[in-house]
Amino acid sequence: MTQKRIAWITDSTAFLKDELKNHEHLYVVPLGITIDDKVYEDGVDLTTDTLYKHIRNDKEVPKTSQPPVGKFVELFETLKKKYDGAIAVHISSKLSGTLATCKTGAEMAGFDVDVIDSRAMSYAITTLIEKGLAMEKEGLDQKTIASKLHEESLKNENYILLGNLDQFYKGGRMSGTQFLLGNLLSIKPIIRIYNGAFELFEKVRSEKRATKRLFELFDEAYQKHYISQIQIMHGNVMEKAKEYANEFRKKYPNLDIVIGELSSTIAVHAGEGTIALIWHKESKK
Incomplete structure (x- = not known):
């Protein structure tokens, strides 16, 4: 039986090493950062250097926002032409609405996405993605990987x-x-x-x-x-x-x-x- 193709999704709070940044099956959905009424996409059109300058010099504090549901719908509509399903690993659902928005986007696009709550952010997300990719290489299917990653998120x-x-x-x-x-x-x-x-x-x-x-x-x-x-x-x-x-x-x-x-x-x-x-x-x- 041919192994089903899995797409991997995360958000811009994850720390991605070069090999993950360049991974052909990993897709990053950026969170938004509002500065002076302008919304930037984290990691796309806003660097940390620029952000720190604003934090130091501006009176108003930048605000963060989860990605709009349309971003996920658009991504999933594209991915379902190439993949059988996806595993999404996101920032803790208690810190951001990103995970819930991802789920809604998957439902709207009619795409089979297993959503993992990392219960954290930054490199904790990276670890889960790396473990998941290793499991995929071993031949484990999407549902088994997702189940194991839920357990790993507790460690x-x-x-x-x-x-x-x-x-x-x-x-x-x-x-x-x-x-x-x-x-x-x-x-x-x-x-x-x-x-x-x-x-x-x-x-x-x-x-x-x-x-x-x-x-x-x-x-x-x-x-x-x-x-x-x-x-x-x-x-x-x-x-x-x-x-x-x-x-x-x-x-x-x-x-x-x-x-x-x-x-x-x-x-x-x-x-x-x-x-x-x-x-x-x-x-x-």
Whole structure:
């Protein structure tokens, strides 16, 4: 029996390495970013450099928006001529309406799409896509891959050290009380995405202590689980990301380390200077 052809869909909050950017069967639907009443497509006509300039200089905070349903319908109408179905891996449904819009677009286009809630964003999405593509190569069918990816989405762990409390608050991701306390007490909050939503994980009194705590959290996970790779995502602070990478190399010489930049959509909320650590936990054999 001929294996059915699967298209792969994601959104612009995912971090895509070159091999995925150039993958012929992977399609990216960009989220929108509104600056001065003009809507840009994330990663298409807006770079992170340009975005950070606006964040620094403009009084009005840029706003993000999910892709219009028409974008998905248009894509799926084209894809159903070439593929038997698709697997879409998107930003957490608790952080964006992108996943719901994708489902609606698939129904409208009459295209068989299995939609996976990554329960996260950025490199956690990348990991799921990479695992899915590997399963497809092994000959697994679309429904089996989708089912396994739902399970894999529960194995992600991430911690975020915000570069800009002000930005996170203005973006509507933090209450006024939390923001005020954080500013008054010079607290560096460690945020995580848990069960698909942002939560304040811990309040630490300085960046140095917060950084130390991030390494402790990874070490705790590393002792309990098999972790082959850590992703260090940053908001325009490459040198800081490299410092983190060097520390990880010293302690975990066999660990694969990936450094990447947060997408513009994420940067709107997290702000410049943010560091996010992401890893995928497997059972120890």
